Amino acid sequence: MEERIRTRRSSNNRSRSLCRTSFKRHSNDFVKNDEKFASVKDFSDTSYESDQDEIETTNSPSLDSGKFVNEEEDSNMYVYCVLLFVLICVAIVVFILNPSSTSSKDADKEIHSKPKLKKYAKKIAHILKNDFPNDYKNNNTQAVLGLIGERLLTITEARGPVVVLVAGSKADTLADSINFVFLNITGNNEVSPIFCNEKKKRNELEREIKESLSKNTKSIVLHEIHKLREDAPLALHSFCDQDHSPFYSSLFLLTVKLHFGIMLNCEDGLYSHLLEVWNSDFLNEDQIRPILSRIFSFVICLRE
Structure with a gap:
């Protein structure tokens, strides 16, 4: 009888030891997974913030690009004025050299x-x-x-x-x-x-x-x-x-x-x-x- 009780206690102790070991192993795995998830989350947040910065950088006009647009507009206006002046000069010359065209x-x-x-x-x-x-x-x-x-x-x-x-x-x-x-x-x-x-x-x-x-x-x-x-x-x-x-x-x-x-x-x-x-x-x-x-x-x- 005493041997049977001893054997049962030994079996229970062994089961508890196995449960602790299994729980500890699963706990370690959970911690590792949690750390891994945290690192992934940190990476995701960092990546998102990086993408947001990149988007903001892309969408926000820079001073250099605005300066380039103004210079391009000034250049177009100058070309237009020159062409208009040339056309007026040509019209005047044609009228002076050929006034009969207006009174044929x-x-x-x-x-x-x-x-x-x-x-x-x-x-x-x-x-x-x-x-x-x-x-x-x-x-x-x-x-x-x-x-x-x-x-x-x-x-x-x-x-x-x-x-x-x-x-x-x-x-x-x-x-x-x-x-x-x-x-x-x-x-x-x-x-x-x-x-x-x-x-x-x-x-x-x-x-x-x-x-x-x-x-x-x-x-x-x-x-x-x-x-x-x-x-x-x-x-x-x-x-x-x-x-x-x-x-x-x-x-x-x-x-x-x-x-x-x-x-x-x-x-x-x-x-x-x-x-x-x-x-x-x-x-x-x-x-x-x-x-x-x-x-x-x-x-x-x-x-x-």
Whole structure:
């Protein structure tokens, strides 16, 4: 009996010893695993923090990169300014060297009208030399007649009617001759001149001017406008207006068949005479002066 009890105690002690050994071994393994897990965790945390630092470093703009962007923008702006300056210079040079490109129509007309202008000048010179020898070398007469040719034969865009006032005892003859030359060169139809007198009314004069300039012609002669009375001179106010005339690029040849002396005295005398004879109950000086300003653009005072 005692042996059996001893044997059981020995067996229990051995089992306890084995349990302690097993528990100790498992405890050591647990500690090792725990240390291993801790080291892995530390490594993971360190790696995560490293990755976060790297991400922050990558995403955060550096001073150097900002400086590079600014320098690149400045460089692009400089290139743009240089190109713009070059384009402006090229445009200016092209315009200066080839101004005809902006007015090709004027250039074409000038090329084709040069023969007409030469023909006109030749015919006018012939008329002055043969029929008006005293005015053949008159600089003012030549200048006015030359301007008529340039305005009507070489300029493309309409710039208002050309109004020429001729004064002198042979004013009707010169006006008719100029009109004939102009019609001959341009090929327009010839119309009869309008003869003014004391009985011609304003509406009658307006109707005659409209009918004459509506017959495929661009020139008209009004003889002895100084004989107009009442409000008839107002017809000239609208037709001879440079901005509102219904007949642009037309030639109006007006005559005053009176002699007023040499050039300067002629213009002053002619102006004063028309201001006086047109003054009436129908027209006062304030109404007459605007009419005179329109018809005194080009004045030819004949010496006879």
